[in-house]
Amino acid sequence: MRDVFAKIQASTTRADAMKRDRTYPYGTVLAERRGPVAVVGGREVIMASSNDYLGLSVDPRVVEGAARAARRYGASCTGAPIMNGTTGIHRELEERLAVFLGREAAVLAPSGFQANLALATLLGRGDTVFADRANHASLVDAARLGFGGHRRYRHADLGHLRRLLEATDPDCGRLIVTDGLFSMEGDVADLPALKRLAGEQGARLVVDCAHDMGLLGPNGRGTPEVQGVAPDLVTATFSKCFGSVGGVLAGDREVVDFLRHHARSLVFSAALPPPSVGAALAALEIIESEPELRERVLGLSARLREGLRAEGFETAGDAPIVPVFVRDDERCRAMWRALLDEGVLVNAVSSPGVPVGGELVRVAVTARHTGEQVDAIVAAFVRARAQMPWRAAMPSSSES
Ligand code: PMP
Secondary structure, eight states, X not given: OOOTTTTXXXXXXXXXXXXXXXXXXXXXXXXXXXXXXXXXXXXXXXXXXXXXTTOGGXXXXXXXXXXXXXXXXXXXXXXXXXXXXXXXXXXXXXHHHHHXXXXXXXXXXXXXXXXXXXXXXXXXXXXXXXXETTSOHHHHHHHHHSSSEEEEEOTTOHHHHHHHHHTSOTTSEEEEEEESBOTTTOOBOOHHHHHHHHHHTTEEEEEEOTTTTTTSSTTSOOHHHHHTOOOSEEEEESSSTTSXXXXXXXXXXXXXXXXHHHOHHHHTSOOOOHHHHHHHHHHHHHHHHOHHHHHHHHHHHHHHHHHHHHTTOOBOOSSSEEEEEOXXXXXXXXXXXXXXXXXXXXXXXXXTSSOTTOOEEEEEOOTTSOHHHHHHHHHHHHHHHHTOTTGGGSOOOTTO
């Protein structure tokens, strides 16, 4: 008889092999964290692996916001928002986020993942979701949970999207879903073109601003602000720029109220804990009043990208997500290990995070890094590459 656990063995064997050769890049334990520095394996390393782009998770005002909320409302709501899980600060955060994002209303979710899963509620039989292939896993899962069809278009290929839309039954409801700032390669969706196409094809447009809310745009409202587009619905998370945890959906009041009462990921799960809400509120205040944090991190990431390019590394995008393409899983993990040994913690990303052949080392800087730390990251890359037996096959500087 077939055992559902049988498939685990292959995965365990593979993980064990990686651990034996010290290239298991997942779940690295941070014994301590001091801003952009962490203690790993008993030594200090530069953290270049978090999504804390503005450095707010360790900002004393954000930490105090969490502590104050815990003292006032407790550590948990122990119930869903529509039962007993809506406190005064939950409502305050929703109202302030709606104003911040320029939308009629907003509803909180326990995580960005669950905010995106809420979209499944919009996908009935006879509807189809059209999704960029590089979208986050939570958007893929939302489509799988819905009762409608699921078509995926090649990354950023709007010609492909148009063909898929045109090939769909005209009576079918259509939802186009895209990340705003893509999480692994750091590139940005073409929202005006998507909005135009959605208008022509009678589709609704949802943009996941997980990585860009708080970071991009004069007011930090994300890719919709930068590109002057109002999607039908925006989703986002507090686990990046807001230095907290939690998710949000924002749009027209009627739509938001529908989701609040019908989306299973919001209705059948305990509300966002008060400390997370308190932290996010404090972060929102800083995001609104300190645009220099955005400028600083964008300046640092430009310095990092230019430094890496000057050394011959292949990178892309123009956000604090700086991908360094290695294009091979094993080499990617070897590079991750060598970088950690050189004092820099990054992320090794392979399938399903990126397509096979697109394996990359993901580097992310925050507003708390110094220029010297950014230069030290570049120097560590050069030293790490010099240790790679296959370095001749990798994009390299002229002298290496
Ligand atoms: N959307 C995107 C694009 C993300 O990158 C992530 C998290 N990595 C999420 C949604 C989920 O956010 P959360 O961490 O709040 O669950």
